[in-house]
Amino acid sequence: MNCKNCGHIVEGEYCNHCGQKSNVGRITLSSLLNELIEDIFQIDRGFFYTLFQLFTRPGKSIxxxxxxxxxxxxxxxxxLITxxxxxxxxxxxxxxxxWMDDLISGFAEGGSNEEEMPEILTWFSKNYAYTTLLLIPVFSFASFISFWGAGKNYIEHLVVNSYVTGQQAIIYSIFTVLKxxxxxxxxxxxPVVVAVCYAILVFWQLFDNGNRMKILLRSLLTYVLYLILSLGILIVIIGISEITK
Incomplete structure (x- = not known):
């Protein structure tokens, strides 16, 4: 068996050359959760390497x-959480x-007085990292549907969009200081335009063996579906929160 990380022959549980496990397979929900539990607090493990790769060759690196x-x-x-x-x-x-504060404020102003903003929206605004984490499955479902048949399962789309959203947070941070x-x-x-363009670049490089125009259209479709799904879920959540008051 050859190591999937470095290509050297592996005889045991770990590669003698790079140290990666020999039984690395396709990403599943179970493996993703295990990695989260093991590594969420280990900032030193590949942090700066990943940061650099996601700026210079994001789709290929993912x-x-x-x-x-x-x-x-x-x-x-x-x-993503970091x-x-x-x-x-x-x-x-x-x-x-x-950007979520602005989005929620705009939604509240469009529907009612901002002082009457539902508590759930206030929670979303004050808990940005958790809200982002909750939205990743929605965005990933949108990209999974948009790139249906492109060879990536839903869990792999979760991985892709976790990296994308984490990198977009850096973009927003830079523009926040500039602003x-x-x-x-x-x-x-x-900032929103640049963040969306970054996501399109990732999809462009990730699915580089397909029709380029289709990749662009599928990337844009991902955001259209994401907005529709997010708005629908938000309306349902607000409705439930109002009923249960």
């Missing part, structure tokens, strides 16, 4: 992780709203 080259990578859900938390703290430190010190209406919409 594909390598899905295919078994995982030794050097920081785990996806831990990566940078979502950093983004939230940074936003509060510089006195700026997160604080530079200001201007440009920084209202630009």
């Amino acid at each position: 594909r390598e992780y899905l295919n078994g080259k995982r030794r050097k990578h920081f785990k996806p859900i831990a990566y 940078f979502s938390t950093i983004y939230f703290i940074m936003s509060k430190m510089v006195g700026q709203n997160t 604080k010190f530079i200001g201007g209406e440009l920084f209202e919409l630009l």
Whole structure:
């Protein structure tokens, strides 16, 4: 058997060359949860390597992780939680709203007086990292449907979008600081545009063996489905919270 990380011959449970486990298989829900429990607090394990790779060759790097080259990578859900938390703290430190704050405020203003905002929306706004974690399955379902037949199962889409969302949190953090010190209406919409373009780049590189125009359209469809699903779920949650008051 050859190691999926470095390609050397493996005779035992671990590769003698790179140290990765020899029985690395396709990602499942069970393996994803085990990795989360084992590695969520181990920031030193592949943290900066993953950060660099996701900026320079994001889709290709994630594909390598899905295919078994995982030794050097920081785990996806831990990566997401880490940078979502950093983004939230940074936003509060510089006195700026997160993109979720702005979205929820806009939703509240469009439906009713902001003072009457449902408690569940307030919770979403104040718990950015948890809310982001809760939205990952929704976005992943949208990308899974959009890229149906492209060779990736739903759990693998969870991994892809955990990395994407973690990296998007870095993008939002950078623009949060720029907005604080530079200001201007440009920084209202630009962070969202850049974040969406980053996700499209990831899909573009991840599915690089398909029709390029179809990949672009599927990427855009992912966001359309995500918005529809999120809005539907949000309306249901608000309805339930109002009924149970």
